[in-house]
Amino acid sequence: MKAIEIRETGGLDVLDYVDRQQPELQGPDDILVKLCAAGVNPVDTKVRNNGPMLPAGLPAVLGCDGAGVVEAVGAEVTRFKPGDEVWFCYGGIGGPVGNYAEYIVINNHLAQAKPRSIGMTEAAAAPLVLLTAWEALHDRARLHEGQRVLVHAGAGGVGHVAIQLAKAAGARVCTTVSSAEKAEFAHALGAEYCINYKEEDLVESVMEWTGGEGVDIAFDTVGPDVFRQSIPAMAHYGDLVTILEPGPSLDLKEARLRNLRISLELMLTPMLRDLPRARVHQGEILRRCSHLIDRGDLRIHVSRTFPLAQAADAHQLIEQGHVTGKLALTMD
Structure with a gap:
């Protein structure tokens, strides 16, 4: 699969568009998601510049936000089935798990059903x-x-x-x-x-x-x-x-x-400190936000999108400041 990987910290030139092995299900609670889009956030540029926030370290795939289609499920997964559309905030702060990629494997409890009324790009830009x-x-x-x-x-x-x-x-x-x-x-x-x-x-x-x-x-x-x-x-x-x-x-x-x-306020705390109960709470927040989105009380403004290979352009725009709304990468 294609992915954006960093092997060292630094400027835009450390963002490498590479071929990585497609991840596989590791446990009975996992789901394999074919990513359609990934949100771009300031924390992505900070990890690129300053280094990973988790011991998994480098090389690392960036991107905390993702949205896509479930392609395979573990033996004990009952919440999702292949073909379901999901959104989530997980990964991207150290190690090989991140959303600047075509696929990701995560525990199914970290994902939520994508709001019905918006597309993958808006959904991917929203969770964080x-x-x-x-x-x-x-x-x-x-x-x-x-x-x-x-x-x-x-x-x-x-x-x-x-x-x-x-x-x-x-x-x-x-x-x-x-x-x-x-x-x-x-x-x-x-x-x-x-x-x-x-x-x-x-x-x-x-x-x-x-x-x-x-x-x-x-x-x-x-x-x-x-x-x-x-x-x-x-x-x-x-x-x-x-x-x-x-x-x-x-x-x-x-x-x-x-x-x-x-x-x-730091919404990354459940990832940084491995707090399962806090992750459950964040899942409930996404469910409630999904309801607000689908009834028209909340919208996600994505001002620009970039192909995955052009992640450096998105980072440059973030670092220049004054982006209106959100940016996203697309995997199509």
């Missing part, structure tokens, strides 16, 4: 960002109806689904964007108020939108500077969640005065 946004908003911040939510980088991969998940839960949403075009995109997703961070002051804009009270939840998808800037935009007793490390020199005096609850 959906799990990240859902865990941040629902599990960490305890989102509920009527709250005011600030989503940073609302036109990005995580941000564009976070807007929709918050809206579906009955929250009011504002978001940060970098252009009028991205503001229009975010409004179409359900954002009530957009802040162009290049031209407007974040705290002043949030306070204007909230009548001086601040937001109940702020979701940082950008990094330490944005995390710090969000603190004075928060309502007292609010929830501030970040998917990145806040940084070593963090002054939390104002956060303490506001009685903020600060949370960290």
Whole structure:
């Protein structure tokens, strides 16, 4: 089978389009999936640059997100049969299991039935960002109806689904964007108020939108500077969640005065620490998101696709920044 493999860390040139042996079922709970598409995420570029996150190490096949058709099942698999369409988030952070490939073998409990109303490309682009946004908003911040939510980088991969998940839960949403075009995109997703961070002051804009009270939840998808800037935009007793490390020199005096609850979100933890119960929970999240997608309350925006052999072009675009929605690789 064809696959994108890295044998050393570095720039775009370490992404090798190679022939690998097609994987085979290893256990009675396994399924063999013929991949149709794979999502491209910033973590893929970080593994390429910095090295694998698992002891399996190099050589490694990248790609955490996948969608495809079940081609074979283990003797004890009852959830799926050959021909079923599935989506999942697994692999891609070390060793030979990843989704930049034509086939993958995974435990059947890691996969879920693909939403009926979307294609393989959208399904492959979705799991990692959906799990990240859902865990941040629902599990960490305890989102509920009527709250005011600030989503940073609302036109990005995580941000564009976070807007929709918050809206579906009955929250009011504002978001940060970098252009009028991205503001229009975010409004179409359900954002009530957009802040162009290049031209407007974040705290002043949030306070204007909230009548001086601040937001109940702020979701940082950008990094330490944005995390710090969000603190004075928060309502007292609010929830501030970040998917990145806040940084070593963090002054939390104002956060303490506001009685903020600060949370960290990393949806890769079940893979990194081998936590089966957490994987079950993530499966339930994908099932619930599938329902939202099929009833029209959640859409996945894929701005560009690339053939598998052109993975380097997708990585280059990710590293240039400001991608709207998601990117995906296709195996057709």
